[in-house]
Amino acid sequence: MAPLPLKKNYRCVPALQQFYTGGPFAVASDGSFIACACDESIRVVDSSDASIRSTIETDSDAPSALALSPDDKFLFSAGKSLQIRVWDLSTLKCVRSWKGHESPVKAMACHLSGGLLATTGADRKVLVWDVDGGFCTHFFKGHAGVVSCIMFHPDPNRSLLFSGSDDATIRVWDILHKKCVATFKKHDSAVTSMAISEDGRILLTAGRDKVVHLWDLHDYGFKKTVLAYEVLEAVCVIRSGSLFASCVASFYEQSGKKTSGSSAIHFITVGERGIVRIWNSESAACLFEQKSSDVTVNSDMRRGFTSAVMLPSDQGLLCVTADQQFLFYAPVEHSEEIFKLTLSRRLVGYNEEIVDLRFLGEEEQFLAVATNLEQVRVYDLEARSCSYVLAGHSETVLCLDTCVSTSGRTLIVTGSKDNSVRLWEAGSGCCIGVGVGHKKAVGAIAFSKKQKDFFVSGSRDLTLKVWSLESLLDEVVQPLNLKAKALVKAHDKDINSLAIAPNDSLVCSGSQDKTAHVWRLPDLVSVVVLKGHKKGIWSVEFSPVDQCVITASGDKTMRIWAISDGSCLKIFTGHVSSVLRASFLTRGTQCVSCDADGVVKLWTVKTEECIATYDKHVDKVWALAIGKKSEMLATGGRDAVLNLWYDCTADDKEELFRKEEEGVLKGQDLENAVSDADYTKAIQIAFELRRPHKLFELFAELCRKGEAEAHIDKFLNALGTKEFDLLFEYVREWNTKTKLCQVAHVVLFRVFNILPPTEITKIKGIDLLLEGLAPFSQRHFGRTDRNVRDTFLANYVLTEMSVIEPEIDAKERNVESLMHSDVKNADGVLSTENADAEPKNTSEDLKASSKKRKSKKSKDSSSKKAKSVAYTKVEAIS
16 A cells, blocks of 8 residues: 655634623624624624624623614614723724713614614613714613613614513603603513514513513503513514515414414513524414523523524524524425424534534534533534534533444544443434443543444543443434443553554553553453553544554653553653643654644654644643544644644645746746846835845846936835835845945835834834844944045055145135235226236245244244145136
8 A cells, every 4th residue: 555645734724713601792784794802802793604704802801792784884882981982894993983871881872874873781771972073962861771772773764772671561652742751651660672563663672570571661551461471582573575474374274273363463482491583563473482402501500592693585583592692593494394393503702612523424514512511512524514403411421432334324422520431323313322330521532443233431540441332223312321341440540541542452541640541342351551652541443544642641652552561652742731632643754743732733753853833722631533534634732723634744734836837937037127227126026036146136136227316216115015025135145345335325225215213113013124234234334434534644655656646625715816816807807917917926925924823833843735736727717
């Protein structure tokens, strides 16, 4: 068999990211995205696949209320800082902010015009704001409790505002007359949701008193009460023409019931039971009720729905659960049940800590994930959504494994803190077997690799058990009691990991007692003990081709052991924290590991060399899964992020070849531009190819020709901010050498002429670049100054030797000219009589005058002055 090519690089694609931690959210008018509160930030999430479009940082101000403008261009938020902010979703910048309430804002709503924003808070006030001006236009008081919900009338011609409070009242405010026009007091508990009928005449209110009240907005009178018999969190009206309305109409036709009159309102309620129900307002009867809830029950008793929104364009119903899940329901016609709701998508906003995961199915398009919950979530990797949930354990699931049986059934086995193991069928999501017998939490589990007819579990009670699957039936109505074939006390401390050999003959267990133990199956007879690690072992795995085992330990190392004698064959060092997982790749020639710092490393087994290091997690990576066919990686950990890793070795090689080919073509273009003396184009190509030496040669050639200014300016005007950063690095390197500094300063001078100081300060790392330029520039200018001063001595010597003519100032030349001028005429014109005189006479006269004025000087000094003046030319003054 030909050896597989080694993996050189992996590309990380975040599959599941945390985007909702509970609290407020806002759905776009077309249902395309959802703005969610995520800790101290706001995440804008695509509603189709939960991919994060953008993140808005609120400066540690956790949002307490969110709302979108009708055109979905602006997002309104309020937090603990009591600031109301307006965010432009195109730029993700805060365009306006003002202080609103004296207590945290609990709810907000935007008017259909987009110009008014209504807010309510714990200070019991209802305020209406002008969005453009940021000032308060209406101030309403009257509620005796926290105002929890608010809504404008959907008809823009009716200027009404509705608010519901914890004081069990609903108030109707007239915006034009700025007063309360009605107060509804039928509820006995907090009002949680409000909705208005399609014709705008009826107001529906739901509360925690388990009823829905209907109010007439014509005379503000009470109309009817519908008993729901559950704590309600949301009420939604079914609009005519929607998919829900057509299903309700077909329900009346098929059931033979009389169609309600035109005044009947059909609405949906959700609450603590976690089921969706459809009601008729005329008969106050429930038309449809889900048989089972899709909401999972948690140990902290958080259950049911917390909110619901009717989506536009027949996209169905969106329900939000207490455990941060978005469930999308769509009605479909059904022959037996007339119609039923199907769960089309499940988006999980928060996964908590990921403790284990495995690929699922032959095509490995699903991923089973165990988090800090009692359920196992199975994700569709293509749709990036949760397909179904395996619920049955009473405490947190700690480990899982998957396999495809010889009969073609996809099986999942899980171990939990409830001391039990459960066997699941992936297709139906049903539990088909339960194994009880461990005295403490089950922390490790592994399926048979070859026969697929047993699995092994390891517990914190220090024992290993082998469970048989021979009695498993194809169709199981009730979960069967699994039987243990063998039992052994394996270690002195907790068992963290299990691995079964490819031929099902051996099983290896890793423990916190710093040892790994190899046992013979099925009777669990000890074969060899692997000793050498200085801390507990977190992971063990058999090589797919060799008789060896790889272990990962808290001592920051990985080791490969020989099964025959238990000797250590190789030690991998490089991690700076505990190595939590390690697995073989590429038929045992490579391995991958992850540690407590969130680092993933790719290794070559033969050379013990780390090929690549990836840092895409911010906390411990507890889980690592490898696809058997594609060898795709999946990692998850304490940061609740699940990353998928795809082998991009071939893509990188192809990209490198393409870049080399482009480099050759551009290199030819560069040579052609130089031969054509098109220096501007040549400079641009040399910069694109990242050839600083060629770039310097072009700049130097332009400086020699005296054409540097025009060409350099054209080149600089076409650069961006990031490219200037690279150019400054080149200039800094050139400036360190004496022979290259002149060209560096020419380029630097042109840059400072083109870019204003405000733009220069925006260049990344400009402070460090200037610190590198300044000392060398001072050294170059100092050397130039010394050279200039040294030339003064040479000029003096050559002048004294009469080799060169001395240079005198214009002022001195004018004085000497005046000394030899004759009498002026009446008009101020100089007489030209002496102009025709011989130079000899002029020289003698100057000597005489010089001796008279400088009689106190020495004789040598006077003769030097006369000799110097002898070489000057006397010019007439006009």
